[in-house]
Amino acid sequence: DVKVTQSSRYLVKRTGEKVFLECVQDMDHENMFWYRQDPGLGLRLIYFSYDVKMKEKGDIPEGYSVSREKKERFSLILESASTNQTSMYLCASSFSMQDTLDYEQYFGPGTRLTVT
Amino acid sequence: GENVEQHPSTLSVQEGDSAVIKCTYSDSASNYFPWYKQELGKRPQLIIDIRSNVGEKKDQRIAVTLNKTAKHFSLHITETQPEDSAVYFCAASRANFGNEKLTFGTGTRLTIIP
Numbered sequence: 001d002v003k004v005t006q007s008s009r010y011l012v013k014r015t016g017e018k019v020f021l022e023c024v025q026d027m028d029h030e031n032m033f034w035y036r037q038d039p040g041l042g043l044r045l046i047y048f049s050y051d052v053k054m055k056e057k058g059d060i061p062e063g064y065s066v067s068r069e070k071k072e073r074f075s076l077i078l079e080s081a082s083t084n085q086t087s088m089y090l091c092a093s094s095f096s097m098q099d100t101l102d103y104e105q106y107f108g109p110g111t112r113l114t115v116t
Numbered sequence: 117g118e119n120v121e122q123h124p125s126t127l128s129v130q131e132g133d134s135a136v137i138k139c140t141y142s143d144s145a146s147n148y149f150p151w152y153k154q155e156l157g158k159r160p161q162l163i164i165d166i167r168s169n170v171g172e173k174k175d176q177r178i179a180v181t182l183n184k185t186a187k188h189f190s191l192h193i194t195e196t197q198p199e200d201s202a203v204y205f206c207a208a209s210r211a212n213f214g215n216e217k218l219t220f221g222t223g224t225r226l227t228i229i230p
Contacts, residue, residue, distance in 0.1 A: 031216055033217065033218075035220075040125070040222060040223075041222060042122075042205060042220045042221055042222035042223045043160070043205060043220040043223075044220070045217055045218070045219070045220075048216075048217050050216065056217075058217065059117070059219070090159065090160070094216070096216065097148075097211045097212070097216045103148060103150065103165065103209075103211065103216075104150070104162040104165075105162070105218060107159040107160050107161070108159065109159055110159060
């Protein structure tokens with residue numbers, strides 16, 4: 001049973017704070033993703049990683065950075081949180097499409113971040 | 117980059133009737149099209165997917181159709197039940213190494229009326 005966990009379900013931070021969101025998967029997945037989910041906008045990709053220490057920008061990377069030092073862990077960093085980063089953040093992981101026919105992305109439970 | 121449009125944004129159907137959700141994509145190189153279901157307060161989960169070498173795929177009450185020429189694909193749910201109430205997201209991907217990201221549509225909130 002795939003398990004993707006995120007460090008917090010709810011988080012409240014002040015404007016200008018540095019924020020770390022952590023995601024851990026236990027399925028030895030190569031790919032990991034960070035999305036933000038806002039009403040009416042769907043799931044928008046912030047960053048993804050297809051290998052340790054590799055990262056690629058998604059559709060909305062501005063104001064965010066990521067770190068993947070170990071295969072199972074993918075961190076999202078808000079260097080200086082702003083109110084427009086208040087959102088639900090979802091992490092996901094998947095096998096490499098080169099190695100399997102299982103393309104499913106498995107999502108974590110989400111972190112609802114409020115920046116005041 | 118890829119752009120996926122999804123319609124309608126909300127859909128209400130009587131229990132037992134059918135529901136259809138439609139998506140269009142812009143990148144002709146996309147070849148993988150999944151559908152995710154997100155129940156209230158829960159994480160999105162894959163319910164069905166289709167690859168570009170197939171025109172239709174069925175799994176019990178749900179089916180997906182793909183028209184590569186027109187660049188659109190649709191989700192069909194028959195004999196709807198209350199547990200089908202959720203937000204549904206379509207997505208598209210090129211599905212090649214280093215570019216395995218999904219581009220999601222904006223979602224459809226489906227409500228089944230008892």
